[in-house]
Amino acid sequence: MYILIPGRHHVVTNFQFQYLYRFIHTQMEAEQDRRGRALPVSEIEGIIFAVTSANHEGTRRNPLSYAHRAMAIQEFSHDLTVPVYCYPITDIGFRSDFASYTIKSILHQADDFFDLSPENCIVACSTDVGDLYEELGYSVFGAERNVAANPWELIERIAAIPHWSSDRIILDEIHPASYRILKQYNLGGRIQFLFSDPIASDDGDITDTRDYASYVRQMDENTHIKWKDVASFVQPGRIGDIGCATGSWLRHATEEPRLNESDFYGVELTRQLHDICIQRKNNGEFANPNIWFARKNAVTGLVFTPGSMNTIHSSSLTHEIESYGSHEELLRFIKNRFDELKPGGIWINRDVVGPEEKDRIVLMKLNRTDHSGDSSLTELSTYERFFRFAMDFRKEEGYSLSWDEVPVGDEDYIKLRYEDAAEFLLTKDYTDNWESEMHERFCFWSYSQWIGALKGAGFEIDSRSKVFTNPWIAENRFKGKVELYREDHEPMDYPPTNFIAVARKPM
Structure with missing residues (x-):
């Protein structure tokens, strides 16, 4: 027996x-x-x-x-x-x-x-x-x-x-x-x-509502652009990617000839994504064998030895800390990166960003005809999707989006804060992960606020840092969908969508 x-x-x-x-x-x-x-x-x-x-x-x-x-x-x-x-x-x-x-x-x-x-x-x-x-x-x-x-x-x-x-x-x-x-x-x-981890769930995920197949596909599709945008900033030596997702950014880094003698470290909290990184390493998808992956939480503590890193990279991560954690945890995350760098080392942080005049009242003219007649979220017009957004956006966190519909000529426009308008513009197309995205804040800090927080942690800001409106997003997701106006009906440019901060630890 x-x-x-x-x-x-x-x-x-x-x-x-x-x-x-x-x-x-x-x-x-x-x-x-x-x-x-x-x-x-x-x-x-x-x-x-x-x-x-x-x-x-x-x-x-x-x-x-x-x-x-x-x-x-x-x-x-x-x-x-x-x-x-x-x-x-x-x-x-x-x-x-x-x-x-x-x-x-x-x-x-x-x-x-x-x-x-x-x-x-x-x-x-x-x-x-x-x-x-x-x-x-x-x-x-x-x-x-x-x-x-x-x-x-x-x-x-x-x-x-x-x-x-x-x-x-x-x-x-x-x-x-x-x-x-x-x-x-x-x-x-x-x-x-x-x-004691305040962010991750019992199964080690940030959110339980994300479709990881769709998420991975979206992350991988534009990684080559993200690598190209920051490749010249990367310093050889010990290179870490925090929130490395499926390891795609690191795959580009390992193929860079000038980084041949470097060691690469991927840190990912989410179990599903970490498992993909390990599988890709086992498949031999990284050009440099000196690459290691770990499941760690970079918010609650250091993930690298203090004063050990030449380059730290993060992309589309810091807004999730603010969204699923707290403002204090984001500030702690910034300080942790400062402590991990060698003197002269850099942290490259790319993420979404909010407009400078977040409380300005703006008007949105929304496309009412770009729909199929189907009632599914994907097929709703931009105008119809706004009402779904206004109802769902951070509802579980207790946020109530304030807006009004006002007549302008022979059409009604949506009147709301500039920050909320920017949140809608940046979120409206994530229909595959709508429930998950409705928890996230993209525009809580403007670029100047980001720079202020980095300087407050002790960083020097490289002159190559920048804030910008992604031209592909503006052309494919904003144009023909949304027009922005001031309260006096004067047209406005689209808000910034992203920033790249190259933050250096002083020598």
Whole structure:
């Protein structure tokens, strides 16, 4: 008889060791399943740990890597006197067939050696996942259910207690194998860092509403332009890209001959995008092998060693910090970049920007005929889409967009603040990710405010820094869709869309 223990297994416990040790030496005599029924008396041939969410790490839900979890399990098993096996189970989300998926995954990984069935295997599980195994006919031992602190409760306790390694409850409950791995690799500190993160979700994402297939496609389509715009600013040496998305900007950087002797570092918070970076590296898509990727949060702390970087790059990132975090966190992010640079090093930051006169009242004439007659968001006219924007924009954050419709000649125009008009202009075409984009602020700072914040952190501003209206956006997204006017009906230019700040740490 085998014992299967499915779970995330971020730590193993003394209670787990005790009941497994007892099962082995009593052959489960007088043991009961979680329904109070007698478990079959049988010799234990082996114990199988199925480590679920094995492909996820660095999040509150899955703080530890599969490697660290497997190391603790292997050390935990030394005194159990029967073989202990550990198999990673890839996350597939909640599915009613998850139990059978796990059994099949083990069968495949073990080259058909473990053909587990209710006749040769019992399951030890304290969560509702046990129900799925019972539906397949397996006997399920309740394990920690209503008996002892379960592994996840210990993780939460580690996250909450600064001096977790001397906490008596943790020391009483956690198995020495997990304790040693957590201490040796400073994993307790990593757990505390992840649980204190104010921006990322439990699964390590900034937003749960983004369509990543569309997002990746949009990011990759214009990366060559973004690289061309800033290539001449990049200083060789240690080059980091924070918020590197799919690594496309770094791919261009590794192909630059003058940067051949450089080392490249990509930092990405979002799990889906980090996974793509790793896959691209494994595919050999980067010209320079000296490239590394890490999942880190650049808001809550440093991601590079202080005073170590020659160039730091970020693009379309800083507005997300203001949008999903707070103004204080954006200021902290700026200071972190200053601290990471060597004297003379530069931070290149490209992002969206707001107009200078944000509170000026402007008039918008919106195209009413550029629609298909379909009621879907994508097919709405620019005029119709504004009303959807006015209703949705940062509604969950409590923002109420103020506007009015006023007659000008024989047509009605939209009257509103210049900042809100600019937000609409910059956001209206992101229909693939509308729900996600409605959380984001693009125009909270004008260019002069950005420069002031950078100088306030200690940076010097390179004269090549600039603010501009992207000509492609103006031609393809503004022209023929929106016309802007002053309150006196005088025509206005389109607002700036982007800035590039080349900020240097003084020598």
